[in-house]
Amino acid sequence: MMDQFSKLSDSKEKDRISNLPDAILSHILCFMPTKYAARTSLLSTRWKSIWTSVHIIDLDSLGERCHNEQSSGFMDFVDRLLLLRNSENLNKFRLQCRYGFFSKSHGPPSSFIDILDDDSFQNILSGCPVLEELDIERTDLGDNIKTLCICSSTLKKLRIYNCFVRVTSLQHSLVIKAPVLEIFQLDDMYSVFDVDELPSLVKVNFTIYFDDDRSKDYYNGVVGMLGKISKVQHLELRHVIPKGHKNWQLCLWSEEPETVPKCLSLCLEAIEFSGFAGYKGEMQLVRYLLGNAMVLKKLTITSWTRNKKIKANVLKFPRGSSTCQLKLLYHSYPTYRKAVEWL
Amino acid sequence: MSSSLEKNMLILRSSDGEEFIVPEVVAVMSKAIKNMVEDECASNTIPVPNVDANILAMVIEFCKKHDESEAEAASDLKTFDSEFVNRGQEALYDLITAANFRDVKELLDALCQNVAEMIKGKSVHHIRIQFLGYQLFEILTSNFIWNIWCDRDFD
CATH class of the missing domain: 3.30.710.10 (Potassium Channel Kv1.1; Chain A)
Structure with missing residues (x-):
């Protein structure tokens, strides 16, 4: 018996991981969803309260069965988590949820209680007075948000992915007031944009969609956005060509904007345009950008086509900047291998 | 330097x-x-x-x-x-x-x-085994067998 105890204590020393300092154990638990971090409290007394001092909260109700009692199980977990948390610092908060939970007792099972609307989203944002990074992903219109309003005086990095599976007749809009925003990534299919001047922005990545379904407001919104980004040095555009639209003539705008956006004439140094397929509208856009970007140093176009005529045309476009270097790459879609020179 | x-x-x-x-x-x-x-x-x-x-x-x-x-x-x-x-x-x-x-x-x-x-994503049992190596697992199983063996002896 003694033998066995000494063996056991030997093996305890072998558990080197649990012997690491609290701060590191808590750092380890940052790399996983809160659900799993909480589970470590059962490992041993050493681990009992480590998870309560983790600086992130990462919740995912999608993995849970959301029907009936199960959904309240998730909510109970969140309640308990907030009670037990022992750390005043929260560096990251991630919540992935269905837009609504099926209600337990009211009405038919298909009715759900919407948990997010314009106001409740506002409440979340206004509850984060030092927020610097925000990442929003909406993949379904089931939430109740009509106007997604992002107003934050501290936000530096914003990524919005607004691509819906279902198309509704409702016009969605996106309002952004973020005076110190520096990095902005936008992938939006439907919204009408109402964006205030973004004076601190330096890096932009837009994914744009042009097909017959898009309203004129959408086009104008995208072009209008260029006018709001006065200090941007690095612009990335990604064009997504919807399936089944092989032959249409992509038309970006009926008339070029009257005034050239400030960022083009003053500070834009690099443009990366990917998903280029040589459509009329894209050629128009490239021509416009090349002709009006006065301090551009590099334009990189990654294309799905190797058409020599298109290449020749692009090379012939007048350039506003004499030092502009043009790089054309070919990227055979959908194999995501490295792009090669477009010869 | x-x-x-x-x-x-x-x-x-x-x-x-x-x-x-x-x-x-x-x-x-x-x-x-x-x-x-x-x-x-x-x-x-x-x-x-x-x-x-x-x-x-x-x-x-x-x-x-x-x-x-x-x-x-x-x-x-x-x-x-x-x-x-x-x-x-x-x-x-x-x-x-x-x-x-x-x-x-x-x-x-x-x-x-x-x-x-x-x-x-691991169960508590699984994590314990991973952290303690297989030794503890061996001890537990040998203990288990030993217990059975004892039981039988007392019978």
Whole structure:
């Protein structure tokens, strides 16, 4: 018996991981969803309260069965988590949820209680007075948000992915007031944009969609956005060509904007345009950008086509900047291998 | 800096006295060393107490790779990282302690991420077995058999 105890204590020393300092154990638990971090409290007394001092909260109700009692199980977990948390610092908060939970007792099972609307989203944002990074992903219109309003005086990095599976007749809009925003990534299919001047922005990545379904407001919104980004040095555009639209003539705008956006004439140094397929509208856009970007140093176009005529045309476009270097790459879609020179 | 040493090179001395000549850009990936260099309180030889030659060599290998491959594809670096951190608990413990003590953020994150993978999605029983190695498992099973054997004896 003694033998066995000494063996056991030997093996305890072998558990080197649990012997690491609290701060590191808590750092380890940052790399996983809160659900799993909480589970470590059962490992041993050493681990009992480590998870309560983790600086992130990462919740995912999608993995849970959301029907009936199960959904309240998730909510109970969140309640308990907030009670037990022992750390005043929260560096990251991630919540992935269905837009609504099926209600337990009211009405038919298909009715759900919407948990997010314009106001409740506002409440979340206004509850984060030092927020610097925000990442929003909406993949379904089931939430109740009509106007997604992002107003934050501290936000530096914003990524919005607004691509819906279902198309509704409702016009969605996106309002952004973020005076110190520096990095902005936008992938939006439907919204009408109402964006205030973004004076601190330096890096932009837009994914744009042009097909017959898009309203004129959408086009104008995208072009209008260029006018709001006065200090941007690095612009990335990604064009997504919807399936089944092989032959249409992509038309970006009926008339070029009257005034050239400030960022083009003053500070834009690099443009990366990917998903280029040589459509009329894209050629128009490239021509416009090349002709009006006065301090551009590099334009990189990654294309799905190797058409020599298109290449020749692009090379012939007048350039506003004499030092502009043009790089054309070919990227055979959908194999995501490295792009090669477009010869 | 001594004349025999190339410019921008530093000597790191491990706890057991072995010396490594390392480019400064690589050495300053450790914030602790960076602070020493910036405050100019470092001579050309920087002692790295609590880290033995074996572990120090690994840390340098990691930093070198990360310094070189800044331009390389991120996926290549990821593969390197996952192979690098795939070690036994003893080495993991020493590396984590070294990375924490010397403040090498990238290494610490890669290592902690690796330990996190050992925990994530696993049952408590499974994590225990992983942390304690198979020894405890053996003890428990042998204990179990021993109990059965005892029971039978008392019958």
